[in-house]
Amino acid sequence: MSFTVSDSDKTVTLFVCLGIGLTASVLWAGIAPLSGQAEASATQLANAETFRWNKPTWAPTPPVPADNPMSEAKVSLGRFLFYDKRLSVDNTMSCGSCHQQARAFTDGERLHRGVNGLPGKRNAMTLTNVAYLPSYTWANPSITSLERQMLIPLFGDHPLEMGMVGHEAELYTRLSGDRDYPRRFRATFPEDGGRIDLRNISRAIAAFERTLLSFDSPYDRYKHGDPNAISRAAKQGEALFFGERLECYHCHSGLNFTDNYTQQGLKFPETGFHNTGLYNEDGMGAYKSSDHGLRDITSNDEDEGAFRTPTLRNIAVTAPYMHDGSLPTLESVIGQHYAIKGHAALSPNGPNPLRSDFIEGFSISDAETNDLVEFLRSLTDQQFLTNPAFADPSTGPRQANAAR
Amino acid sequence: MNASLLYKITVVALLLSISSAKAQTDLSSTQHVEVSFTGRLAGKPFACGSQYESVGSKKSTVTPQDLRFFVSDIDLLDANGATVPVSLDQDGIWQYKSVALVDLEDGTGGCRNGNAAMHPAVTGVVPAGHYVGLRFSVGVPYELDHGDPLTAPSPLNMTAMFWNWQFGYKFIRAEVTALPVPHAAGNGENAEPPAATGTGSASQVVDKSQRRSSGFAVHIGSTGCGNGSATVDPDHECKRPNRALVTLSQFDPAKDVVVFDLDRLLAESDVTENSPDTPPGCMSGENDSDCLPIMRALGLPYRDSPAVEQVVFYAEPKQ
Secondary structure, three states: OOOOHHHHHHHHHHHHHHOOOHHHHHHHHHHHHHHHHHHHHHHHHHHHHHOOOOOOOOOOOOOOOOOOOOOHHHHHHHHHHHOOHHHOOOOOOOHHHHOEHHHOOEOOOOOOEOOOOOEOOOOOOOOOOHHHOOOEOOOEOOOOOHHHHOHHHHHOOOOOOOOOOOOHHHHHHHHHOOOOHHHHHHHHOHHHOOOOOHHHHHHHHHHHHHOOOOOOOHHHHHHOOOOOOOOHHHHHHHHHHOOOOOOHHHOOOOOOOOOOEOOOOOOOOEOOEEOOOOOOOOOOOOOOOOOOEOHHHHOOHHHOOEEEOOOOOOHHHOOOEOOOOOEOOHHHHHHOOHHHOOHHHHOOOOOOOOOOOOOOOOOOOHHHHHHHHHHHHOOOOHHHHHOHHHOOOOOOOOOOOOOO | OHHHHHHHHHHHHHHHHHHHHHHHHHHHOEEEEEEEEEEEEOOEEOOOOOOEEEEOOOOEEEEEEEEEEEEEEEEEEEOOOOEEEOEEOOOOOOEEOOEEEEEOOOOOOOOOOOOOOOEOEEEEEEEOOOEEEEEEEEOOOHHHHOOOOOOOOOOOOOHHHEEHHHOEEOOEEEEEEEOOEEOOOOOOOOEEOOOOOOOHHHHHHOOHHHHOOEEEEEEEOOEOOOOOOOOOOOOOOOOEOOOEEEEEOOOOOOOEEEEEEHHHHHOOOOOOOOOOOOOOOEOOOOOOOOHHHHHHHOOOOEOOEOOOOOOOEEEEEOO
8 A cells, every 4th residue: 555645635544444453543643633533523523413412303512522523433442541540540440430330420428438448528519411502510610511521520639539640641641551541542542643642531421421311211201291100199290399398490490409510501501599598507597517519619699509409300310419419319309408497407406598599398297208209210311321332341230220 | 984994994904003113122132031839838938748747726637638720920020019911931831911820739748639740830921120029919819710621721731720600710729637546555557647636445335447547638629610601601700809919029030939828827727627518628618617717827708707917928038
């Protein structure tokens, strides 16, 4: 095979015909400075437009950052990285350690644990439909992309999570020495020769996370044509959920049962951070000094104890609940928290005066609580929890062992 | 219209050639400047892997874990007190635009998040002249503090200085670990925690968890940066910028060195203790009483404590 650099268009065509094997990728990298970049951008744009989202047609398309278009190769690479323990300083933790598929990508712990074995600061959040969120973590409006969110678990000092702070060079060395990664990075990021760096690592993982879509719960099927998809109890619970007595839906609204939502083409994303009255340490509404929620970021007094409304999709498998995992069951969240003007009502200081206007308490019978929980259970998407495409590629899907 | 456009282009081109000519002239009369930094702990030079005694308010024995900080907007002061900006060498590693990372750790000993490379001296050029003093800011300037760290050039891509939860960088990363005090009658394996106040045999049944050496970290950075919007980057300075301003009225770059004195930084801190429910040491949190003496030493306002003159940095003759 012989060719000249000046004849690069034909060369590229030839490579496409050959498929992007190892040899072709090396040659591709060689010609990239002349024509590869433009070609790659065009290819990526095409991929972004043709990328097939694993979602029903009634679900809107999630937004995708302009500099990180979706592609099958990227999602596949991101999936390997998501489950790769080499992303932690002592090779013991991957993203999947705290985000386990069977638990809708949570870990069942009150507080996530880091490589040092110590409990962290907050409850690991679900990755269900995380692509539709305008901001990430429990309360940080400035973290607006998954690409940047993951820098916190990867490189945070306190709490220590994956512990890679200061070790980025070692991370690149580890991945560069892998049998498959160099080839996969080149195939995924031809525009820069498949550089194994933080930008490409984070873009790949984020692309995988954006595919974690859950729209096949019994409630989804009920809403879209199957009147028998959920039980009679769940239907009664649905009525309670959307009723003015309980007020749940004011914050847990919309496609993902949260008032934090964006989609492709939406100009003004919805955001909602609320103090639900979980604590009242000083009688004036203070949360525990370990976590003041949104206020720790904005320094605004009125943001004391405010946290982002989490989605309720798959909520039945993501216990324990609240930002600090302090409430063990859905029943306790209803009966020991929302029904009584917030959990702080049980403390000597009484209900939190800074809590949301919608947290006014309600009376609810045991039967009604059961109905409400049945409704919440109808949001559990078994297909999502067992989809092989989301599982650790080295071990395949795990048996769901989380409580339903 | 074409003629008008041509005219504009010509004018711009002329202006550009004039300004570049001016820069050429200036360059011919510039001088190289190198500002050296050193760390001090227990009165001795800071070095990873060494032990230091009598550190902090409880005179604890510690070993270093890190000492890195950003300096920016460096000026030399002339005899009239006027400031002349130092134009930093753009070395592609440590210095970018007006900011430089000073790295005084070498990755040995307890400096486990560090690396072998060090950068103790910041270099640049100033117009030729006679200078008597130095002024700089400790931190990353606002314009560079909130960019995307995933695409930022070195040194703004070094993860040890990432401060993602506050959407910026750590300006100062200074860490020590208090070492357990060896048991008087035992061997090195049976170390007692320095904080143990139990008497006699009682102290031998100390909870194992307390035997872990306890880190004391000083992470200074801007806080109060979120503007409450999930879609707009911080578009204004953070509520607490936390950039210490250092003015050394007598400083000769050729003969003097800037000291970062950890003794002064930690003078009022018990490095073996941490306020409950707060990050270890001071991570610039608003409700962390461990931060009060640290911020004061750096001259930074904190809660009700006003801005004062910093005492951590000072000049002294090179050894």
